[in-house]
Amino acid sequence: MNISERTEKNKPIEAVSIYFNKMKGASRMNTGFDYIDSLISAAGVFMAVGVICLLAFAFQYSVIMGPLGASCVLVFVAHKGPLSQPRQIIGGHILSTIAGLSIWSIFGKDLFILTITLVVVLIIMSFTKTMHPPAAASALVAVNFETGWGVLIPIVIGVFLIVFISMIYNNLFPKRQYPQYWL
Secondary structure, three states, X not given: OOHHHHHHHHHHHHHHHHHHHHOOOOOOOOOOOOHHHHHXXXXXXXXXXXXXXXXXXXXXXXXXXXXXXXXXXHHHHOOOOHHHOXXXXXXXXXXXXXXXXXXXXXXXXXXXXXXXXXXXXXXXXHHHOOOOHHHHHHHHHHHHOOOOXXXXXXXXXXXXXXXXXHHHHHOOOOOOOOOOOOX
């Protein structure tokens, strides 16, 4: 066996090795931890989730707590991130909920429809530059719990409240600015 034959035999093994090496990660995470910033974030989440709880229970749609609560975590813990900005939160939740409710109204609820809903919502958020992962959960909640169109009202009110509370609260602290951008 010559060198070129040995090299050809090793290509699949090398490809598998490269594939699994990608799973190690590109770099190490910064292990520095800012306790004060974490407490500030936790207090903001506490306030916003408290308001969202009142809203959810007032409208009798407690199922919206999951998606909106996750958005609260993002806007207070990762307030500088691109997925935490107002366009993504407001647009993502509203468009996703409308898409989910539309799909549910036409096709009803089943496992395949839940899957299709998530795919459609991800495409919509990608095209509109409103990618916000918790918003995808709003669509799934609308379909899975068959909430009806009434759920759109507390979702819309909730996302505006989250952005408003985050703007007021995050900007109280010198090292925080929210939002980073609007559009």
